[in-house]
Amino acid sequence: MNFQSVIATLHQFWGDRGCLIVQPYDTEKGAGTKSPHTFLRAIGPEPWSVAYVEPCRRPGDGRYGENPNRVQHYYQYQVLIKPSPDNVLEVYLDSLRALGIRPEDHDIRFVEDNWEDAAVGAWGVGWEVWLDGMEVTQFTYFQQCGGIDCRPVSVELTYGLERLTMYLQGINSIFDIQWNASLTYGDVHFQGEVEGSVYNFEASDPEKLFLLFGLFEGEAQRLIQHELVLPAYDHVLKCSHVFNLLDARGVISVTERTRYIGRVRSLARSVAQLYLQQRESLGFPLLKGEREPVA
């Protein structure tokens, strides 16, 4: 099964099970969780089921295309369902079957792994799913997002698309993934990995990045004042990405690090609260009378 068929299969699978299939969000981010389709929608009482591919950037993971398993740009397949249904693990195993992985033939394990993203005040409880010792999916029951208790609780599934495909194709390098019948992942992304790594570790200008962090932070604060939830959140994401770039350059000391994370977190909290207020003032439209507002 090639890379694009894996994505198409998951879209079909989760679409059939009531998930809205949406497109990637157009701002750099470190994980699919940070897409507003997850980060904001997990807040508040409104039900929400969504699935999407999300490109992720982790500047510090760049290896100049030399490491077969580690890259600074990759894809996650993200599913978020609120409230968390009671059969979600069984449905997940069915999604593996849809991809041609019969759980009966393998050692599938749900190993404790609790997720926390201090920079956006979010944490949850869950597992990493092991397929014959390989982590292929991250499973999280969201407990808090932007410092707000998640009620009801959402469940998030994050598939590592490249790992899954490598497994399905029986190959050992991410760059050898067959994207479609004729082109590989390397054809699409190898040069980007090399250049991205050079930028992240050598060509980026820390002084400008520090400046940008301050500018984006200021914009986010200003937009929060204007109660513009999504524009403000876009700038929180930009802060977060610039911070990751600075971190990759190793120019942030351990104590400064905590302080920068604190600055991003405080913005994320404000946006989260603003979002909840906005949805409440709109009367939580997605409840559609099924349920009384909890907040």
Added chain:
Amino acid sequence: MATFLLEVGTEELPASFVASAIAQWSARIPASLAEQHFAPAMVQVYGTPRRLAVVIEGLPERQADRQEDVKGPSVQAAFKDGVPTKAAEGFARSRGVSVKAFEQRQTDKGEFVFVTQTIPGRATVEVLQALVPEWIFGLEGKRFMRWGDGDHRFSRPIRWLVALWDDTLLPLTIENGAEVVRSDRHSMGHRVLSPGAIAIPSATEYVATLRRACIEVDPQQRREVIITQANAAAAKIGGVASINPTLLDEVVNLVEYPTAVVGTFDADFLAVPAEVLVMEMESHQRYFPVLKEANNPDLLPYFITIANGDPTKADIIAEGNGRVIRARLSDGRYFFDTDRKQSLDAYLPKLETVTFQEALGSVRAKAERIRAIALQIADQLSLSDEQRTHVQRAALLCKADLVTQMVGEFPELQGVMGETYARVSGEAEEVAIAIREHYLPKGAGDVLPHTRIGQVVGIADRLDTLVGIFSVGLIPSGSSDPFALRRAANAILNIAWDADLPLNLEHLLSQVVTDYGTGTIQDPAALHTQLQDFFLQRIRTLLQDDRHIDYDLVNAVLGEDDTDYAERALKDVLDVRDRALFLQSIRQNGQLTAIYETVNRSARLAKQGELDTATLDPSTVVKPDLFEQASEQQFFDALTQLVPQTQAAQANRDYQTLVSALANAAPVVERFFDGDDSVLVMADDAAVRRNRLNLLALLRNHARVLADFGVIVKSDAPANPN
């Protein structure tokens, strides 16, 4: 008698919670049943990643009826002139009896009325229905969660309940928002080997029924299967399974149906240090590594994973796991190769970018301070010039591996990589070993550094941390000790004690405080006192908890509000340990009893006198012409004889000689106190009184060379008060 089964079905629980929940239920369920007047024949708790269960055998249909005495008002308040008062009638009404049912009984607070009532036993199933939710939601654990739209908190979502009273379903309900879990006789089989519901015919058939559904509910059984299979699998490939006990505890609770599967990796990877390979296998993949032979760290290029899947699919499982470990080991080899491209000391400049603590500068600066402290310790221990060179080098390099890629990726390899890279860089073997050893012990009960260089650098590193962190006011309090300073101080003492290093901590502390300088430290004297108190407290704790010295004997060597003893302890950390151990030994062999009465009584009485605590020789402070009884002269003579013995004991730390000498003097002192020619110490005449108090004070001073006998408790072996 009936058997009750409760099974709580969940999504996959963390392994540590399974173990903890089994322990909690094993203690709490019997106690909870006892509170309800049940004494079951057996309570057996089981658990797997997907379930917690308890089987309780020998429960009666009902609680027995029981008599209960209810206390009412006092007789005085209940009856006025033989007529029941309102209080009496009120009490009778509240218990549903007439006042005729009252009995009068004497209590320690006077005479009261009582009624004896029969409380009918409730049906056991009813009691269980009330208890089960308490058992489930009374479990405690880290990081509990909510799920769905409910408010219940548990380790992972609860998905089903089995509750059987023999073969009858016991109705129970857990409501969590819109989801309702009702008890059933259906459990769930293994996710892939026996998917779906499985009916449990009766409570007694629980374990056997689930075994047929490929679930081994008994963790002890799973543990045995894992050990047996892992050993057999290793033997088959000519090796020995390396089963780390902590990992085994975890693996037992990661599977419901264990099967050992052997996988392999390229033998080229064996060029990477074994510690890296073992850590990748154990901490990241939960594999058991395979050794060439027992008690030899050399590895074979195999691993054993305990799978939860179908044993007939072992080949697929082994192949998948093999790919994962090969990818991980490639990463490890990449870091290893990259790191070795420069020598270890070339990493030093980069340490300047790593903050040790905000106010205390970089780790590079810390390394410099460690070097200075280590040299002072080297002076105290009179190390050779060669050793001093090694100490300096090891101190300088001991943190350099923190900025290597391998340690950046696997922080738990700090020190281990430093040792390896030091060797590759051509550092002396002593230096390489010391870099690893200076982190030892890593926790309570861990091994201590074996080499002198490792010991010295390890002590220096911790002293720097202690003084530095104290100086910025981050002093441990209660359970808050984020820099693990208690552990650091314990490590310093344990290293010194284990290697018999005659450290003068008192001197080191003042040196380090001075060297930190006034820039960092505002009140050096106050800081010094805080550090002294902190170390004394650690000495006290270690002597009591680890060396099992009675608390009063620890007080006797550390003194109570007696700065002499405190200073002496810090100036010579070996001597304080030896005196404590010696006191404990003479308490056990009875020698303490032989001198206790005379020395303790002298010490207590001597407090009323004025003699200093240092004088040993009676000739200048006792006047024989004031003696009224022969016993006083004898006491004087005995003290005179003691002087050279005590001085020798003091110089040689030969406390046995001192105690024997004190024992020899004991009859004379007894005679002074209680014999035919005893004297009254507190004589009316001030000069005579002082003379006698000085005799006693001198004896006390001799004994002080060993300990403060005034705080030793009389009994042969007092229990610790806490």
